[in-house]
Amino acid sequence: MDNPLAGAAANRRSFLSLLGLGAVAVAGSGTLAACGEKAADPGTTQxxxxxxxxxxxxxxxxxxxxxIKGVSPVANGFTKYPSALVDAxxxxxxxxxxxxxxxxxxxxxxxxxxxxxxxxxxxxxxxxxxxxxxxxxxxxxxxxxxxxxxxxxxxxxxxxxxxxxxxxxxxxxxxxxxxxxxxxxxxxxxxxxxxxxxxxxxxxxxxxxxxxxxxxxxxxxxPYPWALFYRKDLVDAAGAGIPKTAQELYDFGKKMTDPGKGVWAFNDVQAMVEMIFRVPNSKDGWGYKNGKVLFKYETDEFKAALEFMAKLYKDGLIHPEVVASKGADAKLLFSGGKIAMIQDGVGAWLGMQAEQQKVTSGFNMQPVPFFAADGGAPLVWGSPxxxxxxxxxxxxxxxxxxxxxxxxxxxxxxxxxxxxxxxxxxxxxxxxxxxxxxxxxxxxxxxxxxxxxxxxxxxTAPTIKYDARVPNYVTDLINWENAAVKNLEVDPWLGMKLEMPAEYVKVKQPTEDKVKDIARGRRPLSDLDTVLKQWRDGGGETGRAHMAKALSDAGR
Amino acid sequence: MALPAVLLLLVFHYLPTLGNVVAFKDYDQWSGDTAIEAIVNSRWIGFTNFAELFADSQFWDALRNTLLITTFQLVFFFPLPIALAILLNSVVSSRLRGFIQTVVYLPHFFSWVLVVTFFLQMLGGSGLLAQVLRDNGLQPWDVMTNPDTFILLVSSESLWKDVGWGTIIFLAALTAIDQNLYEAAASDGANRWRRLWHITLPGLRPVVVLLLILQLGNALSVGFEQFILQRDAVGRQAAEVLDTYVYYLGLLTQDYGVGAAAGLFKAVIGLILILVANRVARRFGEEGVFVRS
Structure with missing residues (x-):
C-alpha cells in the first residue's frame, strides 16, 4: 500500500505556497496557537x-x-386481553x-x-x-x-x-x-x-x-439490538436449512443466491457476522479480556469475522443494490423475496409480517436462533x-x-x-x-x-402484547428471546455511562471506512494491522485509556 | 421594489455569514444562554482550526478528489449543454422540440436517491444490463462499485440529471441572435458549419464565458448526497469530497470550528477563482460577471 501521507504532504506544500497561505498555517500552528490551543474534550464517566x-x-x-413469562431482561408476554380494566x-x-x-x-x-x-x-x-x-x-x-x-x-x-x-x-x-x-x-x-x-x-x-x-x-x-431474519416460506421451499455455524451460513448464502432469478442471500450482515464470531461489543465495541481492555478491531475474533465478510462480498452473496447505494431499501428487497436473509432490528418483525402477509400469501419471516461460528455457545450482544x-x-x-x-x-x-x-x-x-x-x-x-x-x-413497564394481525407473534418472539438470555454478553462497564473523548470520536469514521475497504475487497486483509496502528495513534489509545480508567475507578 | 430581495439577502445570506467567525474560535455551543451568546463567549483561537484542517491528510484527499472531479466535469461535460442547445435549436418542429426539452429537463427534478437508484436499476449488479448479459451467458461487470471508474460514473449521473437543465440559458441566448445574420450569411453562400462557427458560437460567447466564471466559483462544491449515497460502494479514497469531509468531521463529531474553517477555505478559493477568471475574460475582451465603473 502506498503511504497516503506522502502525497498529501506534497499537495499541502504546493497548495499553501500557491495561495500564500503557508505563512498563515505556520503561524497558526506556532505563535498564534500559543494563545489559542483548543480545549480537548476528555470525555466523562458516570x-x-x-x-x-x-x-x-x-x-x-x-x-x-x-x-408467557419472559426471562429477565426479556419482558413478559400477554396473549389474553384483560377482561376488567382498572381506572388507575x-x-x-x-x-x-x-x-x-x-x-x-x-x-x-x-x-x-x-x-x-x-x-x-x-x-x-x-x-x-x-x-x-x-x-x-x-x-x-x-x-x-x-x-x-x-x-x-x-x-x-x-x-x-x-x-x-x-x-x-x-x-x-x-x-x-x-x-x-x-x-x-x-x-x-x-x-x-x-x-x-x-x-x-x-x-x-x-x-x-x-x-x-x-x-x-x-x-x-x-435486550437484543440485531437479529437475522429469514423468509421461512422461501427457504423451506428451496430446501435450505437454517444455519448453525459460520460454514453453514456461507453454504446457505451459496444455495439461496441465484442472480438469474434476481435473488441474493444477504443484505449487509456485518454486525451479525461479528456477533457470530464472538466479537465483543460492550459500549459500542469494547471488551475486557485477560486484564486488558480491547477494542473489537484488535481481537482475533474480529479478524475472522472480517475475513468471512470479505468472502461474502467477494463471492457476490450480498445484494448488489445494497452494495452499491446507501439509498437501497433492504427491507423492501427482503419482503419482495429478492433477499433471503436480512440483518435488522427486532422491532422490524411485527410490522413487516403484518403488512406483507396481506401482499404475499404464505409470507413468513422468522428470526434465526443465535449461533456461534464454531457451533458452540453463542455470544449475544445486548443492551438494557x-x-x-x-x-x-x-x-x-x-x-x-x-x-x-x-x-x-x-x-x-x-x-x-x-x-x-x-x-x-x-x-x-x-x-x-x-x-x-x-x-x-x-x-x-x-x-x-x-x-x-x-x-x-x-x-409502560415492559410488556410484549398480542397483536391480532400476527397471532403467534408473542409466543414466537418470547421463545426466541428467552433462549438467548443465558448467552448475553456480560458488559464489564455495566451501570456506567460513558462520554468518549473527542479525539477517539474523531478516529471512528475514518477507521470504519478503512474496515469497509477491507470487507469489500478494496484492500487486503493483511492491511488490518496498518489500519489498527493508525487507529491506535489517531485516538484509539486515548479511548482505551478512558475505558480502562472507568473500570479501575469502579474497582473492577 | 428591491426591498424584499434585499431583506432576503440580509436575513438568509449576510447575517449567517457572520457566523463564520466560529472558524477562528474554540466554539462551545453551550457556553451561554443563547446561541449568539455562545458564539460571543467562545474563546478566540486564531488560525488553530485552519492549522488542524491543513494538517489532516484526509482533508487533502478530499480536496484532491474534489479538484479531479470538478476539472474532469469542466473539460468534458461543460460543453455538452451547449451542443445539446444548438442541436435542439435546429429542430424545426416546435412540438417535437418541446417534447425533447421536457424529457431532458425532467431528471433535473429527481432527487439524488432516485438518480442513483435509476443508474443501479440499469447498470448495477442486479440491474437490466447485468440481467441481459447473464441471460446471454456473459459475466456482468459492475460499474457501480469500481473505485477506478467512479469519476466517470458520478459525472455521467450529473450529466444525465442536469444536461437538459443546462441548455435553458443557452437556448435563450440562441434566440437572441439576430436571424438576419443567418439569412445574409446563407445568401453569401456560407454553409451550415460556417454559419455555426461564425454566427452561432460568437453569439453564444458572452453567455458561455459568464457561466464558465460562475461555474469556477462553485468549483469546490461537486455535490454531497450523490457522494454520501455511493461512498460505501467505492470507498472513502474515491468518494470523499470536501462537502462530505465537512459533514463527517465537522458535523458528525460536532467540531463546528474546523467545519467552518473548511467552508471558509472553500469560499475563499471560489472567490479567488472567480476574480481570476473574470480578469482573464476581460483581458480577452469579454464583459465578464462584473465591471469596475
Missing part, C-alpha cells in the same frame, strides 16, 4: 451505581398476570395548560388538537391541551441539531437513545436546556407518580446526566438501555413541571388500565373495535389520527 440516591424508588404494579388514575392530571411536545414518527403526520378525535379524547381525560409536534423519525437528528443549539425546544421533548449518542457533549446540552427532575422523582418523591415508579430501575439509571435525574426513560422490552428519553424544558416552574410529570404518569399506565387502552388504541367504537379474541382492532380512523403522539412520551 458510575451509575453510586447514584442510587437520585433514582426513583421502584414500586411494582401488577394488574394483569402475564401469559382518578384525579385529572392536567390544570388546563397548553403543553407542546415533540416526538418522532415514521409515517404520515396526523392533524393536531381540535381536528383529531384521538388527541381530543385523551386531552379531555388529561384536562390539558397537549399539542404534539410530530417529526419524521428518519431525519429527527437534523431537527434536533437545529433546535438544541438554538435553544428553541418544546415543553416536552422525546429523544431516541441512538440520537443522544450522536450528540457530543450531551451532558452540557442537558444542563443548559432541560429541567432537573431529581427533586421531583428521587426516592420516595416518586410516590404520587405510581406508574412512573413501576418503570425498571435500570432504565432510570440511564436517565442520569451530570449525576442528576434529567429524563423519564422509555424502557426497552427486549432505554429506547427513548423524555425531557422537560428548563424553567417552566414547579407547577407546570409537576403537571407534565402527572401527564407522563398517565401515559405510562400499563396494560390492564383504562388509561392504557385510551392511549394505545383510542376510543372504542371510533378508533377500535373489540375482535373475537377480545383484543382491540384498529379502525381506519385510528390509522389516520394516531401517530404515537402520547406513546412516545412515556413507555
Amino acid at each position: 458510575q451509575l451505581d453510586k447514584l442510587q440516591a437520585v433514582l426513583p424508588k421502584f414500586q411494582p404494579l401488577e394488574l394483569v398476570q402475564p401469559d 388514575i382518578t384525579e385529572k392530571p392536567g390544570r388546563g395548560s397548553t403543553i407542546t411536545t415533540m416526538t418522532p414518527f415514521w409515517g404520515q403526520v396526523p392533524a393536531g388538537p381540535g381536528q383529531n378525535a384521538y388527541l381530543d379524547a385523551i386531552n379531555a381525560e388529561l384536562g390539558a391541551v397537549v399539542t404534539p409536534g410530530v417529526q419524521d423519525g428518519n431525519t429527527y437528528a437534523d431537527k434536533l441539531n437545529a433546535i438544541l443549539p438554538a435553544r428553541d425546544i418544546p415543553d416536552v421533548l422525546c429523544i431516541p437513545g441512538w440520537e443522544i449518542s450522536k450528540i457530543p457533549n450531551f451532558s452540557e446540552a442537558a444542563k443548559a436546556l432541560f429541567e432537573d427532575l431529581t427533586d421531583h422523582l428521587a426516592g420516595d418523591k416518586v410516590k404520587p407518580y405510581q406508574m412512573l415508579a413501576s418503570l425498571p430501575t435500570v432504565a432510570w439509571g440511564n436517565a442520569v446526566w451530570n449525576e442528576r435525574l434529567m429524563a423519564v426513560p422509555w424502557p426497552t422490552d427486549g 438501555d432505554p429506547v427513548f428519553y423524555t425531557f422537560v424544558k428548563k424553567g417552566l416552574g414547579k407547577e407546570r413541571t409537576e403537571e407534565i410529570l402527572r401527564i407522563l404518569n398517565f401515559v405510562a399506565a400499563p396494560l390492564g388500565t383504562k388509561e392504557f387502552e385510551l392511549v394505545e388504541y383510542g376510543v372504542e367504537g371510533k378508533h377500535f373495535t373489540k375482535g373475537a379474541d377480545g383484543w382491540p382492532v384498529g379502525t381506519d380512523l385510528q390509522g389516520k389520527e394516531k401517530a404515537d403522539q402520547f406513546r412516545f412520551l412515556a413507555g
Whole structure:
C-alpha cells in the first residue's frame, strides 16, 4: 500500500505556497496557537451505581398476570386481553395548560388538537391541551441539531437513545436546556407518580446526566439490538436449512443466491457476522479480556469475522443494490423475496409480517436462533438501555413541571388500565373495535389520527402484547428471546455511562471506512494491522485509556 | 421594489455569514444562554482550526478528489449543454422540440436517491444490463462499485440529471441572435458549419464565458448526497469530497470550528477563482460577471 501521507504532504506544500497561505498555517500552528490551543474534550464517566440516591424508588404494579413469562431482561408476554380494566388514575392530571411536545414518527403526520378525535379524547381525560409536534423519525437528528443549539425546544421533548449518542457533549446540552427532575422523582418523591415508579430501575439509571435525574426513560422490552431474519416460506421451499455455524451460513448464502432469478442471500450482515464470531461489543465495541481492555478491531475474533465478510462480498452473496447505494431499501428487497436473509432490528418483525402477509400469501419471516461460528455457545450482544428519553424544558416552574410529570404518569399506565387502552388504541367504537379474541382492532380512523403522539412520551413497564394481525407473534418472539438470555454478553462497564473523548470520536469514521475497504475487497486483509496502528495513534489509545480508567475507578 | 430581495439577502445570506467567525474560535455551543451568546463567549483561537484542517491528510484527499472531479466535469461535460442547445435549436418542429426539452429537463427534478437508484436499476449488479448479459451467458461487470471508474460514473449521473437543465440559458441566448445574420450569411453562400462557427458560437460567447466564471466559483462544491449515497460502494479514497469531509468531521463529531474553517477555505478559493477568471475574460475582451465603473 502506498503511504497516503506522502502525497498529501506534497499537495499541502504546493497548495499553501500557491495561495500564500503557508505563512498563515505556520503561524497558526506556532505563535498564534500559543494563545489559542483548543480545549480537548476528555470525555466523562458516570458510575451509575453510586447514584442510587437520585433514582426513583421502584414500586411494582401488577394488574394483569402475564401469559408467557419472559426471562429477565426479556419482558413478559400477554396473549389474553384483560377482561376488567382498572381506572388507575382518578384525579385529572392536567390544570388546563397548553403543553407542546415533540416526538418522532415514521409515517404520515396526523392533524393536531381540535381536528383529531384521538388527541381530543385523551386531552379531555388529561384536562390539558397537549399539542404534539410530530417529526419524521428518519431525519429527527437534523431537527434536533437545529433546535438544541438554538435553544428553541418544546415543553416536552422525546429523544431516541441512538440520537443522544450522536450528540457530543450531551451532558452540557442537558444542563443548559432541560429541567432537573431529581427533586421531583428521587426516592420516595416518586410516590404520587405510581406508574412512573413501576418503570425498571435500570432504565432510570440511564436517565442520569451530570449525576442528576434529567429524563423519564422509555424502557426497552427486549435486550437484543440485531437479529437475522429469514423468509421461512422461501427457504423451506428451496430446501435450505437454517444455519448453525459460520460454514453453514456461507453454504446457505451459496444455495439461496441465484442472480438469474434476481435473488441474493444477504443484505449487509456485518454486525451479525461479528456477533457470530464472538466479537465483543460492550459500549459500542469494547471488551475486557485477560486484564486488558480491547477494542473489537484488535481481537482475533474480529479478524475472522472480517475475513468471512470479505468472502461474502467477494463471492457476490450480498445484494448488489445494497452494495452499491446507501439509498437501497433492504427491507423492501427482503419482503419482495429478492433477499433471503436480512440483518435488522427486532422491532422490524411485527410490522413487516403484518403488512406483507396481506401482499404475499404464505409470507413468513422468522428470526434465526443465535449461533456461534464454531457451533458452540453463542455470544449475544445486548443492551438494557432505554429506547427513548423524555425531557422537560428548563424553567417552566414547579407547577407546570409537576403537571407534565402527572401527564407522563398517565401515559405510562400499563396494560390492564383504562388509561392504557385510551392511549394505545383510542376510543372504542371510533378508533377500535373489540375482535373475537377480545383484543382491540384498529379502525381506519385510528390509522389516520394516531401517530404515537402520547406513546412516545412515556413507555409502560415492559410488556410484549398480542397483536391480532400476527397471532403467534408473542409466543414466537418470547421463545426466541428467552433462549438467548443465558448467552448475553456480560458488559464489564455495566451501570456506567460513558462520554468518549473527542479525539477517539474523531478516529471512528475514518477507521470504519478503512474496515469497509477491507470487507469489500478494496484492500487486503493483511492491511488490518496498518489500519489498527493508525487507529491506535489517531485516538484509539486515548479511548482505551478512558475505558480502562472507568473500570479501575469502579474497582473492577 | 428591491426591498424584499434585499431583506432576503440580509436575513438568509449576510447575517449567517457572520457566523463564520466560529472558524477562528474554540466554539462551545453551550457556553451561554443563547446561541449568539455562545458564539460571543467562545474563546478566540486564531488560525488553530485552519492549522488542524491543513494538517489532516484526509482533508487533502478530499480536496484532491474534489479538484479531479470538478476539472474532469469542466473539460468534458461543460460543453455538452451547449451542443445539446444548438442541436435542439435546429429542430424545426416546435412540438417535437418541446417534447425533447421536457424529457431532458425532467431528471433535473429527481432527487439524488432516485438518480442513483435509476443508474443501479440499469447498470448495477442486479440491474437490466447485468440481467441481459447473464441471460446471454456473459459475466456482468459492475460499474457501480469500481473505485477506478467512479469519476466517470458520478459525472455521467450529473450529466444525465442536469444536461437538459443546462441548455435553458443557452437556448435563450440562441434566440437572441439576430436571424438576419443567418439569412445574409446563407445568401453569401456560407454553409451550415460556417454559419455555426461564425454566427452561432460568437453569439453564444458572452453567455458561455459568464457561466464558465460562475461555474469556477462553485468549483469546490461537486455535490454531497450523490457522494454520501455511493461512498460505501467505492470507498472513502474515491468518494470523499470536501462537502462530505465537512459533514463527517465537522458535523458528525460536532467540531463546528474546523467545519467552518473548511467552508471558509472553500469560499475563499471560489472567490479567488472567480476574480481570476473574470480578469482573464476581460483581458480577452469579454464583459465578464462584473465591471469596475
